[in-house]
Amino acid sequence: MLKLFLGLEWKSFFRSASFGKTLGLKIIMGFFALYFIVMFLSLGISAFFILKETYPNQEPLFVVNSYLFYWFLGDLVVRFFFQKLPVMSVKPLLTLPIKRHKIVNYVLWKSTVAFFNFLPLFAVIPFGLTLIFNGYPAGNVIIWMLALLLLTLIVNFLNFIIESLSAQSELSALPIVVICSVLFGLDYFQILSISNLFGRAFYAIYESPIFIVVPILVLGVLYRINFKMLCQKLFLDSGLKTRVEEVKSSNLEWTNYFGDMAPFMQLDLKLIWRNKRTKSSVWMLVLGLFYGLFFYTNEKYINAPWMYIFIGVFSTGSFLINFGQFIPAWDSTYYKLLMSQNIKYEKYLKSKFTLMALSVIILFVLGIPYVYFGWKILLAHFASAIYNIGVNTHVMLYGGSYNRKKIDLNQKAAFNYQGTGAMQWLIGIPLLVVPMVVFGLLYYFLNFEYACAIIAGLGVVGIVLHDKLLGIITSKYLKSKYEMIHAFEQDN
């Protein structure tokens, strides 16, 4: 059975239409993984000696235990955003003679073979070995290491429970953030010293190994809950009987001002409002808008004007970046319709352009209060807004012609990497790095005002050449039309 399931996954990975690109992404991820492994490994090797030096009066093991609570919280938050329960297309299996619990067990067991569960071992094992070499009783240390492994698995299964409970809501990240902040707050303000409790519990396991049954029991219960929840989801009617949404319509008459682009703009606005993934990216706008506050309230950055342009591009362009990077994949599910309807490609692209340009203007206006931190900031933001409209919109549209990945609009948004390919990473270079470098150089050799003027000037050039650029971009889309239609038909 296991062999069969693994075979299916192997095939779905290697036979997917976007295989080449997924591989590229996987390689990048591989490098990140390697980096973390090295970090953890060096932490594990050196921790004993570092702790000995910084806390000469305390047991290193005791110190480590007292930090375990923070480890637990951090691990939980990070996993919530980055770890997903392994996905398996289960529908075709339901009618075959396979017991349901086998499928569920397989999915759950598979989740334990995740990078997140192995990573701590790279620190725990060398640390444990150094303890043993330094005369700690080997048996107890091994039990302690086992307890940490159990803790990791507990976090693993706890995360899936939290995820599936909060997946329904729009602001799905809110519960976890609230819970973790409350726990952290309780501990930090000494109302309830959870970290101390955690530390003592793990020390107790070290001293009397019989207590290991406690984490084992907790893990068992969590596994059972996960198992039950997944079993419920395994029935077809939970897929068939999905909640039917009442239509919320809004008046979009104002778009008629844009003439023959109006139907597309209305479509895009509905796209944004009525689908989970796009809707939650609206919240990213708020984040983008306040992004500047992180920097401008900091002495170090307020005195580094070359940072202004980065924040300017980012905060006036947060919609542009979020929305633009998946043009035209947003429309991938009905791309064939658009390609056979009475639509000129150019108009379709122009409506996307208009929407992005409008968002930049609106975000710039909303960001005007930043003038509180100095008029230079406003000037830099103004220059970057023009750069966004003139250059970055076109860059985004051009990059879109390389999009070959379908997007399922109904999935949740935050940290959903569906539809992400190498292009989305590459596009960041002209988008953010180029204006920063240009601005930085000009600022260094000339002065702030000239640098702003030239950035804005580049934007103006883009706006003047808009029709010409759009023509080039359109022909690029036309060239890759068949490829896109084919790719958007694929499910993976």
Added chain:
Amino acid sequence: MITTSNLTKKYGGTQVLSIASLEIPKGQSFGLVGNNGAGKTTYFSLLLDLIKPSTGFINSNGVQVSTSEDWKSFTSSFIDESFLIGYLTPEEYFYFVGELRGQNKADVNKVLLQFKDFFHDEILGKRKYLRDLSKGNQKKVGIVAALIGNPEVVILDEPFANLDPTTQIRLKSIIKDIAETQGVTVLISSHDLLHITDVCERIVVLEKGEIIKDLETNTETLKELEAHFAN
């Protein structure tokens, strides 16, 4: 109206479609039958320029479909559910398609009124998104949307599949009507020999990508087709 010449489509080394010449005059109701893999959908996709021909071309009303986009203004189609926009209501979808074809809301409403029967009170005014409709109702929406905006060419792939018997019968009379009285060229494909002989004046049988029969429909056609597919 639609001229196909030397059209072939190859995937890798295998040829999936090869039509040396096919002429479909204006106002004809044209039926395409054939077993799975015979090339019906491939032909329709080529007609809509969704895939690229390996050789040859299709000329629709004087426009070569793979080089110009001008055919789009007089051609409409429904191939499968990927032609629907899931997050719109049926009304919004009709208005959207209508607007693309230069029809205002009143025009679209007039068309929809004709299909009141066809919708069977399950489509309009239900405040539901298309993604929440059943497969059959989605299909109805797609077919009706393809009839908005006075197209001269209508292409429907398997229009009868997934529909209930009542709707199938209504659809047949709709297709006959637009071909006979409005001079619309209708191209449909189907696995249902009875329906297609009922509706179409002419039936072409495809097998492994090639035309092996080209029949004017008469009382004997159904028997002939049945005999052909029985072997």
